[in-house]
Amino acid sequence: MLMYQCHAVAFTNAEIDGFGGTRTRDINRGKEADASFRPMKPAITAPYGSDGHDCPWPNLVVEVAYSETLNHAKEALKYWLSPGRAHDCIIVKIDPVSQGQIPVRMRAWHYCIEDRRTINTIPHRTMFEFGTQDGTGAPLNISQGQCIINISLRCLYHDLMPPAQIPQTLNDPIQLDFYFAQRAIARAYMHNIH
Structure with a gap:
């Protein structure tokens, strides 16, 4: 979703790079996000970089918890949003289902x-359920534009390497519509069922 919305700045000095599950390391431990994004940023003072040396940290990190608990994902949040690291984090919790089933309960949180x-305290900026059932089993029927996470360009381009500037060609904020995430997850599971 994010890379599609940033297509207008592809191959420019304001391009947003997706780093997927790139491994990071601080002085004490390592962590790998499910997805991470950042523009070109200057090197960090060693040893505080994301590689334990001088590599910049991502600005946006996505953690998806399926078999992990929500508490486990929130522990990862503390790692990512420690001072001097990522700027924003999205946690997606998909409640596990039996083999051959499509997940019905999915939730998302956005932290900045x-x-x-x-x-140690960062409240969620946004939280919603975007599955087909809520926690009580009641049906959900979300529509396009109902479950949105807004990522401001100021956050996405935090610490942008000069002389690049935040582009005027992108929407601000960038809207991540989880209606489309729900559909993509359902398609992926349907593909695995057949």
């Missing part, structure tokens, strides 16, 4: 360091 209250 601009909302930090204390060093």
Whole structure:
């Protein structure tokens, strides 16, 4: 979703790179996001880079928890949004289903360091259910435009390497519509069923 919305700046000095599951490392441990994104950024003072040396941290990280608990994903959130690391984090929790089933309960949370209250407290900016059932089993029928995470260009381009500037050709904020994520997840599971 994000890369599609950033297509207008592809092959420019404002391009957003998707790093997928790139392994990161701090002084004590390592972590691999399910997806991560950033523009060109200057090197970090070693050893505080994402590689344990001087590589910049991503600006947006996505963690998907399927077999993991939500608490496990929130522990990863603390790693990603520690001072000097990622700027925004999206957690997606998909409740596991039996083989041959399509997930029905899916939730998303968006966190941004601009909302930090204390060093260890960042409330979610956005939270919603985007599956076909909620936690009580009641049906959900979401429509396009109903379950949106807004990523501001200021956040996505945090610490952009000069002389590049935040592009005026992109929508601000970039809207990630989880109606399309729900459809993509359902298609992926249907493909695995047949």
